[in-house]
Amino acid sequence: MSKKTVYFKSTNLLIEEIKKQNNIEILKEPNSLIKLFKKQTFPDIYFHSGILDEKAMKYIKNSKITISNSFSVKNLIIQKSKLSSEKIEVIYPSINIDYKNIDELKEKYIEKFDFFPTTKLIFFTAKNFKTSGIKEFLEICSSITYPDFRVIIAGSKQQIANLNFSLTKYSKLKDKLILLEDYKNIDELFLISDIFILPTQNKTFATNILKAMFCECVVFLPINNDAKEIIDVYASMERVNDPSTAFKIDAVLYDDRELNKIKIENKEKAMECILENNLNKFNQILSQI
Known part of the structure; x- marks a missing residue:
């Protein structure tokens, strides 16, 4: 069988x-030299990511199948390319x-971070703190009335250093914060946490939301992000500073x-998005080409 x-x-x-x-x-x-003297070949399957620019559109229109990582992106591709829905998979x-x-795992962290077994953990991590909503995250956490919770924030050494300069504004969280620089076992932090909040301004699918869900966290995410497709209405934030978010968090904590x-x-x-299942989805698409 020929390769795809x-x-x-x-x-x-x-x-x-x-x-x-x-x-x-x-x-x-x-x-560029090959492009000048040889007709460009296009793939059977094109994985689209990033901006829908001229180059991306060329691959989308000339590939047999395009794979996007959300239905929002799929719909945008169809709208711009005028291709049939069957040519775009998600x-x-x-x-x-x-x-x-x-x-x-939680027992290990109870001893490490000195909190009670009943303490609820709220987690935040991101590559870019600012665009991922660290300010809004801290404001939401400052409005929570549930008494027994701690806040874990994990990021690079530089991100945590920058964050320390602004923490005086969040005096209510003074004794609740656990700040971790360049922490190696990020997956463990997802696993021990109860709630993951990501008030991101970014539209691109936030993969940390999937991670948090897999690790049995309650998640909160603005509706501007493509990952909104996998969360329920309760977890949706109308905007990054949605005032109802703290009330919703209190409701589930109580x-x-x-x-x-x-x-x-x-x-x-x-579970539907574990690597094995996604590989099966890909091979099913492949078998139909």
């Missing part, structure tokens, strides 16, 4: 796994987390039954 060709602008977990398959050939971007970002026993119900539902949704 794949092209992508930026790699991810799924693409790295696909590259290992014997039936796949990765198409390389031709250099595979959400992949999760590949070593799932550990949460209760055992109701253990509802908190655990949402956690289980989120895990079930996120």
Whole structure:
């Protein structure tokens, strides 16, 4: 059987796994000299990411199938390219987390960070604190009335250093903050946390939302982000500084039954996006070309 060709602008977990398959050939971007004297070849499958610019549109229109990471992006592609829906497939970002026993893991962190077994943990992490809403996150946490919670913030040394300059404005959180620089075991922080809030300004699918859901966190995310497609209405924020978010968080923190119900539902949704399942989805698409 002949190999199928794949092209992508930026790699991810799924693409790295696909590259290992014997039936796949990765198409390389031709250099300018080749472009001048040779007709450009296009892949069977194009993984779209980033801006829908002229180059992206060329690949979308000339590939047999384009894969996007959300239905929002798919709809935008269809709108701009006028292609049929069948030519655009959606595979959400992949999760590949070593799932550990949460209760055992939490015991380790109770001793490490000195909080009670009943303490609820609210988590924030991002590559870019500012655009991911660190200011809004801290304001939301400052408005929570539930007494027994701690706030974990993990980022680069520089991000945490910059954050320290602005923390005087959030005196209510003074004794609740756990700041972690260049922390190695980020996945463990997702696993021990109860709530993950990401008041991001970015539209691109926030993969940390999927991670948090897989790790049984209740999540909160603005509706401007493409990851809104996988969360329920309760978890949606109308805007990054939505005043209702703190009330919603209080509601689930005061109701253990509802908190655990949402956690289980989120895990079930996120399970659909584990790497193995996404690889199966890709190979199913591949088999139909």
